[in-house]
Amino acid sequence: MDNFSSSNINLDIKKALAEKNIEIPSEIQVKTIPVLMSHDGDFIGRSATGTGKTYAYGAPLLSRIDSTVGTVQAVVLVPTRELCEQVGKELVFLAKYIPELKTESIYGGVSLKTQIHDLSNGTHVVVATPGRLMDLVQRKVVHLETLKFVVFDEADEMLFKGFQSDIDKILATANRSYSSWLFSATMPDEVNSIIKKYLNKDLVKVMVGKAETPNKGIKHQLIELPAESKLDVLLHYLKKYSNEKSIIFCRTKSGVQKLYKQLSANKFSSGAIHGDLPQGLRNKVMDQFRAGSINTLIATDVASRGVDVDNVGVVFQYHMPDTKESYTHRSGRTSRAGQTGVSLTFIFPEEKEKLAVIQKELDLTFKILALPSAKDQLVNKAILWGRKIAKSKPVGDKLDPETRQEFKNQLNHLSKEELLEKLLATYLREQQG
Structure with a gap:
């Protein structure tokens, strides 16, 4: 498969892709789409963040839906509201010229009544967070007896967030004749429990690149500093990158709020998202960031799953990530779709050993930046x-x-x-x- 036009995906999906001048597939798409167009068993796909995994499974998934039958035939499970909304929009785009094919995104934080109404008209594909889908399955609003495909998108994060119990309850109502497709940027050992539990039928694997390796287009930088200099140094680099979109990652919700107030006091155009914000406000901030009306997004790790924004030039890891997976997903918010970007990590002297472990596990080379002079x-x-x-x-x-x-x-x-x-x-x- 050299390009999308030569693939055997639905002609109407090709038309939508051509409209956006999307012609050359990424490596994960080249290796995945031909398999998923015909494979009736289970599947695992691993590729770095920002390499096009949604289209890799979305194009064949929608191509195989029978839109003349008004039942739920596919469920895409995702760990966060942001990712749910993002994946839903991508699938709606792919199905733009298949008007009879209906996709709905359901997640917590918005009106349950509205979602029940949206699902009442013969939905074919449901993109959902596990908690909200479990609720709707138990209310008998969503029926999965006719399920053909289950996609686990960012499976590692769903495991770490403790969604396995919800997933069990959801899939207990389905006929196990469905195919399971699992996609992720990382494959930590813990994901094997999901693989063993949910994937066992003629399993095919496609692994692109080294495991848990951030995108090649990212420049990894590091600056060691005392706690009292942290804000001033961040302000220094925000001014340096003032013409770029940037994302700043903090470890906690309170850290996000505190930094948002500090940046606002210094007249920086910024917005903040974390799990305690109402979904409507989170959506508003993300819309402003995408549109460019705010230049800087401050977020907890919840946002590193599902923030798919073009042209993010720099990621600031204001609080050091706890794991190599967290580093990979944070840094992957830049350098998307073949672009380049910077990931700048701030550390205290006592955090050097912890970062060295992440650096070794990911086989990274950091450029050490000197502290800006007084x-x-x-x-x-x-x-x-x-x-x-x-x-x-x-x-x-x-x-x-x-x-x-x-x-x-x-x-x-x-x-x-x-x-x-x-x-x-x-x-x-x-x-x-």
Whole structure:
């Protein structure tokens, strides 16, 4: 299979791909699509984040759906709401010219009543998080007796999030004649429990690249710093990459919120997402990030699964990841679809040994960056302080007119250039003590 037009996928899917000038398949697509178009057994596909796994299973899956029969024939299980929404949109796009084929995405955090209504009209493919799908199966809203395909997308994350019990309850209602397709960017040993439990029928495997290896287009960088310098150094690099979309990963929800307030105070255009935010607000922030109305996204690891945004130039690992899988998925938010990008990890001295383990397991080479000099950090602070002044709102009625005029009288005799120079000099003197 040299290109999509020469494949045997549905002609209407080819038409949708051609409309977006998507012609040359990625390696995982080349090796997977011909197999899944005819294979009736189980399947495992592994490939790095951002290499096109959704189309690798989505094109053959939709090609094999019988849209004349109004029953659920395929379920795609995903670990997060963001990934559920992303995969759902991709499948709807692929089926754009197959109007009778109906795909629905269901996940928690949105109206159950609305989702029940959406599922009432002969849905063929359900993309779902396990918890919400289990709820709808138990309510007898979704019936899986006619299931032909089950896709586990990001299977490792579903295991780590403890979804196995929910998956068991879901699949207990299905006829085991369905085929199971498992896809992931990483294949840690723990995933073997899913493989042994759910995949046993004429199993075929396609493994692209080394296991758990981040995309080749990523420049891996590292900076060691004391805790008190962390924010200033981040601000330094955010200014350096101000023309790029960036994602900053924090370990905790509270860390995300704290950093969001700090960036907002420094007049950076940013948004935050984590598990405690209502789904509507998470969607709004993601829409703003995709559209470019905010340049920086701050997120917990929940967002490293399912944030598929074009042209993310740099990923900041503000808090060091706990595992090699977490590093792979975080860094994989940049360098997508053959592009290049930067993954910059911040570590404290006591974290060096832990990172060395991740580095060895992933066979990575980090470029060690020097801490910005005191002078560079001071200059950056001054520029950001000037930006805060420029973007600050007028004080309004906080001061009476006489006081406001008295303050202005102290500065009125200065030219604009003199005023700017004196502001800068005053700031630098106060910063230097």
